[in-house]
Amino acid sequence: MQAVQINQYGDNSVLENTVIPIPQPMPNQVLVQLKASSVNPVDYKIRSGYMSGVLPKSLPFTLGWEGAGIITEVGNDVKNYQPGDEIMLMANFMQGGTYAEYVAVNADEIMLKPKSLSFAEASVVPFSLGTAYTALIEDAQIQEGQQLLIHGAGGAVGQMAIQIAKKMGLNVIGTATGNNLQEITALGVDTAIDYANADFSTVVENVDVVLDLVGGETLSKSYALVKKGGVIVSTTQPPNAAELTKYGISGKMTQTRANSKIFSKISAWLETEKIKVKQPQVLSFSDAKNALSLVENRKTHSKIVLAF
Structure with a gap:
């Protein structure tokens, strides 16, 4: 699968478009084919090495925390989701990044995507x-x-x-x-x-x-x-x-915590309270360097999303 990874810490020049194996979900996980991945300020902080003491992840690794897509496989212990479900997610970064075509995420790190939202819109909601x-x-x-x-x-x-x-x-x-x-x-x-x-x-x-x-x-x-x-x-x-x-x-x-308790409440708010989602700026997955640069230099007035 296509992915954006870094092999070392630094500026945007360390980002590499590469091909890596599709991850295999663990029993408590689902495999998601991503349709959109949101770009967040924490992404460039991780890329620069600023977060390496907090998130000591082995290089190389895939960037990205947040996204939306379609479940293609579920682990044996997952009961509430099935292949074909359209979901949005905030992945455990230590297990997998979302600047990729697929990501394996824990079942308590996802929630069903409201039908009223596009994948791009849904990808900015969890964070x-x-x-x-x-x-x-x-x-x-x-x-x-x-x-x-x-x-x-x-x-x-x-x-x-x-x-x-x-x-x-x-x-x-x-x-x-x-x-x-x-x-x-x-x-x-x-x-x-x-x-x-x-x-x-x-x-x-x-x-x-x-x-x-x-x-x-x-x-x-x-x-x-x-x-x-x-x-x-x-x-x-x-x-x-x-x-x-x-x-x-x-x-x-405050620190955002992805868990089923918060996600269930958020899902209810989206469905019943008609929470409005600000329209994101959508760029191609291949344009990740430019996307991260825009976020880092505060050159955008809405969230940037990488579309697949």
Whole structure:
């Protein structure tokens, strides 16, 4: 099968289009013929070697965490899925990457694809909706009536977070710019801030929760905006312990977890709550280098998907 692998850590020049054997699923796994694979920032961090201490995987290996496709084979212990099922997945990266024609994944790392979504759209759901769900429901434990500030609200995770928060009855402030301002307003944001033309720290105060999808200076400016007892959840870096103590708030860096419990809830939301998925930019599988470069250099306004 075709796959995109790396034999060493470095820049995009280390990516290689290669041919490797189709994996054989273990008893608790399914084999999936991928139709689309989502490109995420973690992919270039892995490629660069930045994550090698956390994910000590032997070279060469296939990149990619997330995708959508059709089950072609099921392991003996898998009872809830069968060949022909259209699914979306967030693979255990230590077992197999999704920049490939096929991937073997654990049965609790997949969920059925809603018929309303294309494979490209479905391929961006597990990470973006899973991250938003984990950050807000499990980590921040948001409650009706709270005020939430989302940094980077126009991205895939941010737009999912808006929809979750509005369905939970929160007042939502979102930072974005360009066309994303109109998009987040259409999703129900109560206050949209153009971060390119305004300093959010001068107009926001006393929020209950901050969801930080940006990091750096944006996170640094956010501690003072949270009311005592509030919480900051970041997807980019651990919140500063001294700052949390100074303002009497809590904080953590969220990590997306692929498991059947979260996936079953996400599936129900997609089917019954009509969660909107931002249309991704679709590129050919053979264009993986360009796709990863666009993500790394922040030259795209939506998720990029590699189509097979």
